[in-house]
Amino acid sequence: MFNDNETVREICEITGAHTEIKRAVRKTIALYVRGNGTLEIRCPKSLSAKAIIKLVQEKADWIAKKINKAEKYSGRHYIKQVHPGGSIPFLGKDCPVIETDIFAYGAKSNYGDMKFYVSKGLSREKFLEQIKEIYKKLFAEILNDHIKYFSNIMDLYPQNVRVGTARRSWGSCKGKNLTFTWRLAMADMDAVDYVIIHELAHIKHKNHGKLFWKEVEKYKPDYKECKYRLDELAHKIEAENL
Ligand SMILES: [Zn+2]
DSSP states (O other): OOOOHHHHHHHHHHHOOOEEEEEESOSSOEEEEOTTSOEEEEEETTOOHHHHHHHHHHTHHHHHHHHHHHHHHHHHHOOOOOOTTSEEEETTEEEEEEEESSSOSEEEEETTEEEEEEETTOOHHHHHHHHHHHHHHHHHHHHHHHHHHHHHHHTOOOSEEEEEOOSSOSEEEETTEEEEEGGGGGSOHHHHHHHHHHHHHHHHOSSOSHHHHHHHHHHOTTHHHHHHHHHHHHHHHHHTTO
16 A cells, blocks of 8 residues: 655645545545645545656646635634733743733743743734744744754755745755744754754755655654654644644
8 A cells, every 4th residue: 555644745845735645446636625725635546656746746836726715714714722821832842922011022031931922912913923023033043053063963054044934834945045934933842953954954865765864864763753743733833823
């Protein structure tokens, strides 16, 4: 039987979509984008990964349009659990989010216990805007330290590192320029390190071939568990529209 995990990963990189492959007794292949933005691929039991990826590449524009539509729709309907008075994960740890009108928004660390402060009475949009700014700043410092460390041991050096706002990928590597989404700061440090190693490895290997994964595994033997936890986090981010 097929193990579609790798194919799903590949498709995620192309479309940015959370993807599920459903094999069944059928003759044709069909693509669906669910209301929550998940790309569902229904296909024959024996269809090769190559054929599936080829179709996804051909239909990439169509998929992007459908996902956009689903996002707009779901944005109105999801229950939002991260809010002032609640908590938000930072490096894998749930940290309180507190409203304040005494000082400007930001973060405070008390013996490693992080607290986030946002202005009082914000709209959802403005609230996330403040969280994003705080995260970007905090995360950039941590990222740079860890990238330096892994660059040295992997002997792979990026030209530029940026914290961006991508919704559907944790990191990317173009040439020697690495970008990581601020949302990655919600993951645990181990998972963050995996994404760093993944993108650094792309400086050397521009695909997800055997050599690429060998390189990743060399520096992160438990990378599969990290991927699993990142998938879980992606669900939360999607469900809560963060
Ligand atoms: Zn990759």
